[in-house]
Amino acid sequence: MTKLFTPTEVAEGSLLLGRWQLQNDELYTPLLGGVIKTIVTGSDQLTLTVANRHHPLMPSHYWAVRVNHTAWRRYSAALPIEVALPAERNLVEIMTAGNTDLDDVWSGNQGFALTKLELKGAGRLIKPSPRPVVAIYGDSITAGCWVNGYGASSDYRPEQNFVGLAQDKIDVDLARVAYSAAGVLRPATGGVPVAIDWLDHFNAQTPWPPHPVSLSVINLGVNDRRFSEADFATAYEQYVTAFLKRQTGPVALMIPFAQSMANVIRATAQYHQLPVIETADWCASFTDGLHPDLTGAQQAAPRFAKALTRLLNERM
Structure with missing residues (x-):
């Protein structure tokens, strides 16, 4: 049967x-x-x-x-x-x-x-009992692309990237909203527009209402590295402002592993009085110089879990 x-x-x-x-x-x-x-x-x-x-x-x-x-x-x-x-x-x-x-x-x-x-x-x-949820808004690194090699789809490992591995080190649920190549100035792949346009949309046809979470993390910036800092600062400020108007609850800004636009992200965080997740020296092993491989994910995961735990404890 x-x-x-x-x-x-x-x-x-x-x-x-x-x-x-x-x-x-x-x-x-x-x-x-x-x-x-x-x-x-x-x-x-x-x-x-x-x-x-x-x-x-x-x-x-x-x-x-x-x-x-x-x-x-x-x-x-x-x-x-x-x-x-x-x-x-x-x-x-x-x-x-x-x-x-x-x-x-x-x-x-x-x-x-x-x-x-x-x-x-x-x-x-x-249905399992609900736990606190941390939502992470990001790009291919957050999503889990290129972790196991250079094969599209087959070498993606969202279950084994830094978010997937951190999930097993923390007593909360981690929810990703991340698209490959996403930035605040650069559109993502798959026809996806810049980050401010998918913030409140499921796809081109369907709005997505805010959902309450215990913490939101914005992990964007590395794909905007080819734009000027001034242009990025304007677009990032617009994105963070829109995010704060939409999403209730605490928000943290995360520095990309490559440290792209780090000074702008810190300045934006200071202006809005938001915490920053610093990531220098978190990851030393990459598939392609940008995306952490399995070893790099294993290096970054406990640090990410520790940062989330600290932020959640400060706000509970």
């Missing part, structure tokens, strides 16, 4: 981290690093059916799944996703784990879509 759960039932029985929306009988997100977290009881196997809407000239999408905090397993969206469940009660985390810069996630529909979830036997989905 197999029990089928619709996307609506999955959403009702899960915590959704990032930006997810029910549309066209799917549970959909445009974002790499989005998470569906649920507790499964009464079943020894879970099967996911996903729509593989990657750009036709680019590789398949990838998803990652782990059970009860064991190692993540990665799955091509082109193949069935079948996951063994070892216990009577299992914490299952499902992550959107690989896409490409050519996937049209803004005006098109080439994001990640779950179409159904099946449990062997008479299984149930139970």
Whole structure:
């Protein structure tokens, strides 16, 4: 016997981290690093059916799944996703784990879509108890691109970048809103506009209302390094001002690992009386000189977790 759960039932029985929306009988997100977290009881196997809407000239999408905090397993969206469940009660985390810069996630529909979830036997989905949430707004480094090498989609590792690894070192949930190449002056890939335009939009057609979180972190700037500091300062100030008007709760500004525009970010933080997450010497190993590789992610993750813990403790 197999029990089928619709996307609506999955959403009702899960915590959704990032930006997810029910549309066209799917549970959909445009974002790499989005998470569906649920507790499964009464079943020894879970099967996911996903729509593989990657750009036709680019590789398949990838998803990652782990059970009860064991190692993540990665799955091509082109193949069935079948996951063994070892216990009577299992914490299952499902992550959107690989896409490409050519996937049209803004005006098109080439994001990640779950179409159904099946449990062997008479299984149930139970929504986990909510924890504090830290939302991180960033670019490909936050999202988890190019962590394992130079292969688009297949070498993306949101589950193993500095955010993914920090998740296991802190008693809060981390939610990413991040696009490859994103900046306050530079548009992101996938047709995504500059950061101020996706701040309050799910995609080109759909607004996204504010959601309360315990802390917001802005991790932008490295992709604007080819613009002048003066132009960046103007655009960054406009972005932070818009962010503060929209988002309630504490906000912190993060210096990019490459230290790009660091002085402007510090000055903006001082003007708005916001804390700064300093990142000098956090990461010394990169895939391409810019994106941390697995070693670099392992170096940065505990420092990021420590910084978040300090900021949350100061505000609770």
